[in-house]
Amino acid sequence: MLALALMWLDSHFPWLQPARYFTGYVLTPSQQVAAVPGVVAEWFSESSSQRQELLTENKQLSARNLVLELRAQRMAALEAENIELRELLSASEQIDDRVLVTSVIAVDPDPFSQQILINKGGEDGVFIGQPVLDAYGLLGQVIDVMPYSARVLMIADSNHAIPVQVNRNGVRAIAVGTGSLDELELIYVPNTADIVAGDLLVSSGLGGRYPRGYPVATVTRVDNIPGKSFAVVTAEPSAHLDRSRHLLLVFRQGAATVPPADIWKGQ
Amino acid sequence: MDIRAVILIGCGLFLAFVLEHLPMPDILLWLQPSWVLLAVTLMVLSAPATFGLWLALPLGLLLDVEHHSLLGTHILTLVVHIGLLQLLYRRMVMFNFLQQTGVVFVLVMVQQLLIYWGVALVSENVAPVTLWGPALTSALVWPWAYALTHFVMSRLHLS
Incomplete structure (x- = not known):
């Protein structure tokens, strides 16, 4: 009963977050040791490279x-x-984002979730909702912070969605993960929308979670099905979700808090 | 309890958490054994009077943080797992390796099913679980883990 009560509390309220965070201290040594084979393999691969x-x-x-x-x-x-x-235009000045370099230390073994673990955590100022990029584009966001590590939900996870816009003409859409690392799906795109294969999708910054203007994906296919209201649009993520080892955590001005889920209400 | 037994248990649990966390190639992700569950099974079978249901709270909490599941999910599964082991341990120690392997397979399947049911009960975000993959590999690893533990225990003269 206690376990079920805990589960209900954790699924509905954020009160147990500190318990999760401090338990992370206990897990840190085992996580560090588990990362050793990867580090050694990388060292061997680097040192054995031919001149x-x-x-x-x-x-x-x-x-x-x-x-x-x-x-x-x-x-x-x-x-x-x-x-x-x-x-x-009397608009506010856009300040360059501050970034922190981090490395991937583990990939979630659950094949149904696309999550990774990085080697920076609460002690480095990482926060929940923080955007994560690789050298090629947006990779995902931090969903759980431990003292010396953090869990990142990648944009390809089927529970993830990101507001995007077409770089060419500014058409807005929402890119949701499909669970497959090389495919995103654009939802609620009208059949008449000006989107073609090859279009670059960048983050639109709507919702306040992700910074604006970072590459997210490239449109690979647009299917207009007669009789259906929306087109079926698929895109390939720009970030190398399955290969990138070094990532960037973005610290934005005024981004230290996660906007509430009901931010749109009352506006 | 003998200090050597405490060190052995500490090392065993640490190793189980390291292996639970070990990065695996994509193709093997489905087959990651439930290492901590195996360690708990070994502990309960070795000292059923010492390792009771209380063990579920600290280890379940650690597993929930490790797997980013709802806090309480693994506490629930470990309570059921340890409860079943307490009922079965007399038979388990008499079983041969093949029978033990079968029991471990069923126990890990039950754990996976409970995770799915537990999350479905309290949350609308239900992710599917891999029922047979971890159960199969855990069952295959079990005889080796059991034999290794008994070998180390006999070398340390622990009963």
Whole structure:
């Protein structure tokens, strides 16, 4: 009965969150030890790389760095222009997001949930609802914080949804996870909406959970079924959900609290 | 209790939690054995008078945090598991490996089913569980875990 009461409390109220957090301290040593094989395997893989491979990789990275430097230079000019335009519109200035680099230490063994564990937790300032990115796009959000680790729900999880917009024309939609790591589904997209395969979907920032403008997915297929109100649109996540090892936790201005689920009410 | 037994139990539980957490290749995710449940089974069979239902509270809490399940889910399953073991342990210790393997298979299946039912009872967010995968691998691991435990216990002269 106690167990059932605890389950009911935990599913309806956030009161047991501190108990969960402090239990995390006890679990930390076993989680750290469980991560050792992965770290050792990575170390071996890095140390056994051939010199030629490293030289090739170095050349590739130098070239990529050059391209990125060039883009960064253009970015500076664009950012200045953007600020100027925003000032003209009397809009608030967008400040660069602060980020924290983290590594994946485990993947949830439950095949029905797409969750990962990262090696930064409450002691590093990680909070529930915090957006997580990899080098290619939005990966998910933090759903559980322990002292030295945190659990991230990936955008491909079937319980996850994210508001997005088409980068080309600003059409808004909601991308929900399908449970498969390489596919998202766009729901409630009218048959007449201007979305085509190849469109880049970026986070729209609506709902206040995710920052605006980060790549989320690329549309792979649009099926307009006659007689149905909505089109069936599938997209492939931009983030490498099954491969990325190093991730970024985004700290935004004014994002320290999770907006309540009924934020839309009374507006 | 003998200090060596306490150290053995501590190490066993630590190892069980490490293995429970161990990253697995995608293809093997369905087959992750319930290591902590196996450790609890070994503990209850070795000292049924010491390891009673109280064990369900701390270990269940740790498992709930480990698996990010609703707090209480694994406490419930461990209470049932330990309760069944307390009823069955006299027969279990007389069983041969094959019979024990069968019992472990059923017990892990029951645990998976209880997780599903428990969550369905109190929450509308019900995720399906893998019923037979962990039960099968736990049953296959059981004879080895049982033999290893008894080997270590005999080397340490623990009854």
